[in-house]
Amino acid sequence: MDRAAAEGVPVEGATSSSPDGSAADGLPTADVFARLAIELHDSGGIEETVDAVVGFALQALGCSHAGVALAARGRRLEIPAVTDPIVAEIYQSQMTRGDGPLTVCLRDQTPVLIADSATDHRWPEWSTQVGALGVRSVFDVPLRTAAGTVGVLGLYSNRPDAFSVDDQAIAHILARHASVAVANARHEQTLHQAVDARKLVGQAMGILMERFDLDADRAFEVLKRYSQDTNQKLRDVAQNLIDTRKLPGR
Incomplete structure (x- = not known):
């Protein structure tokens, strides 16, 4: 049984293995993925995490370009890691149009394979654009956790039929590692931001308490009122007062 069958992964537009046999030998082993998991766990933040994912994709899959687009609030996309400006351009055009394999992958939470941009006509304008950039094969894989889709891993090659069945299976394994790592990095970032916000608010309250002889409850109420009146986050009001x-307005 090949790896894709073992994974049980449905792929939109999937084809059989490429004839060049690129996935036959030297495929990543369990030890390689274990080392990747450790590297992702030790990454210092979201940017470092997705940089590691992109770098591994280039080495393990032999693609020409790779990138990660992360879903922000309202499914708006961010582009934290790409291997070169070509991927950023491909991503940006789809974000502007609101259509293409990247947006379909994110919306439907399903992988999308473009075996050859020259013959795939699902997104004609997009296919023309990527063809002009020299991209022939595309494989977009959703990054999913139990909470939902966190982004998309995009793989690109200047060869048609570049992603074999084994390559697709490896991409799914990589996406699973990446999904967990990105979710953890985001959680850590949120915790750090919350701690920083509490420190700023506490410092701002101290300024108000000293200057206007207020107690802690009253100082916090003043900050909260200015936050509501100016439609700014409490953290931003506190930072402005400290700086x-x-x-605001005084």
């Missing part, structure tokens, strides 16, 4: 020693 300027003034409340």
Whole structure:
């Protein structure tokens, strides 16, 4: 049984293995993926995490380009890691149009394979664009966790039929590692931001308490009122007070 069958992964537009046999030998072993998992776990943040994912994709799959697009609030996409400007251009055009394999992969949470951009006519304008950039094969894989889709791993090659069945299976394994790593990195980032916000608010409250002889509850109420009146986050009001020693509008 090949790896894709073992994974049980449905692929839109999937084809059989490429005739060049690129996935036959030297495929990543369990030890290689274990080392990748450790590297992702030790990454310092979201940017470092997706950089590691992209670098591994280039080595393990032999693709010409790779990138990761992350879903922000409202399924708006961010582009934190690409191997070169070509991928950023491909991503940006789909984000602008709101259509293409990347947006379909994110929306439907399903992988999308383009065996050859010269003969695939599902997105004619997009196919023309990537063809002009020299991209012939595309494989977009969703990054999913139990909470939902966190982004898309995009793989690109200047050869048609570049992603064999084994390559697709490896991409899915990589996407699973990447999904967990990105989710963890985002969680850590949120925790750090929350701690920083509490520190800023506490510092701003101290300024108000000293200047206006307020107790802690009253100082917090003042910050909260200015936050509501100016439609700014409490953290931003606190930062402004710390920087300027003034409340907004005073």
